[in-house]
Amino acid sequence: MGKIAVLLILGTALAMGAGLWFAQTRGYYAAIEGPVTLTLETGSGLFTLPATEVQAIASNSSPLGFRACFTHDLDGVALAYMASGLPIPDAAPTIAPPWFDCFDAEAIGAQIADGTARAFIAYKNAGYGVDRIVALTLDGRGFAWHELNECGEKAYDGTAIGEECPDRATFEPLTEGQL
Template identity: 70%
Template sequence: MGKAVVIALLLVAFGMGAGIWYAQTRGYYDPVEGPVTLTLASDTGLNLLPATDVQAIASTSSPLGFRACFAHDLTLAEVTGDLATRAHPGAAPTIAPPWFDCFDAEAIGALLASGTAQGFIAYPNVAYGVDRVVALTDDGRGWAWNELNECGRKAYDGTPVGEACPDRATYTPLTEGSL
C-alpha cells in the first residue's frame, strides 16, 4: 500500500512539473502570423524599419512576451544620423523560450555592452506602459522585444503615473501589422 502511495505521489509531482515547464516555455507563446510592426521612433514620428526574414513570437498572457529576429539593410550611422531615432542606451533584452533560438538575450546583451549593437526605441507604448525596443548591428542583424517604460514601472508598482503617461481609459494598444 505504501509503495502505491509513493508511486502515485511521484507521478503527480512529475505531471505537475511537466505541466509547469510546458506552460512557461511553450504554452503561452505563439508565432506571430502576418506582418510584424517594426519601426524606429524619432522626434518626428515613426519610421518603418526595412526588415526582412522576420521571425517573431508573442505571449498570449503578457505584452512583455514579444520577441523578434530580423535582417535589415541600414547602417548604424543612418539610424542615428539621418533618421534621428531615439537611442535607448539601457536596452536590456529579456530571455526568450529556448526553442526560439534566433533570440539569444545573453548574446544580444553582450553585443549591446560592447557597442557592436545599439538599442533604440522602436514603438513607444506598444501596450500601456510597454515600449518596443530594437537592437541593430552594422552587419544587418536586428532583434526586437518589449520592455516596461517609466509609465509602466510606475503603473505596476502603484506610484501615481503623472501627466507624461497616456490616459489609460482612452489608450489604444498597437495591433501588429497596422502600420
C-alpha cells in the first residue's frame, strides 16, 4: 500500500511540474499572426520601420510578454537620424521563452551596452504603463520588447500615478497592425 501512495505522489508531482513548465514556457505565449506594429517615435511623430522577416510572440497574460525579431534595411545615416528620437541607453530586454530562439536578451543587452545596437522608444503606452522598445543594429537586425515606463512602475507598485499617466478607464492599448 505504501508503494502505491509513493507512486501516486510522484506521479502527481511530475504531472504538476510538467503543467507548470508548459504554462510558463508555452501556454501563455502565442505567435502573432498578421502585421506587427513596428514604429519609432521621433521628434516629428511616428516613423514606420521598414521591417521584414518579422517573427513575434505575445503573452495573453501580460503586456510585458511581447517579443519580436526582424530585419531592416536602414543604413548608419538613417540610424543616426533616428538617434535624435528617444534613445534609451539603459534598455533592458527581457528573457524570451527558450523556444523563441531569435531573441537572445543577454546578447541584445550586450550589444546595447557596447554600442553595436541602439535602443529607442518605438511606441509609448503600447499597453497601460508599458512602452514598446526597439533595438536596431548596424548589420540590419532589429528586436522589440515591452518595458514598464514610469507610469507602469508607479501603477504596479501602488504609488499614486499622477496626471502625466493616461486615464486607465479610457485607455486603449495598441492593437497590432492598427497604424
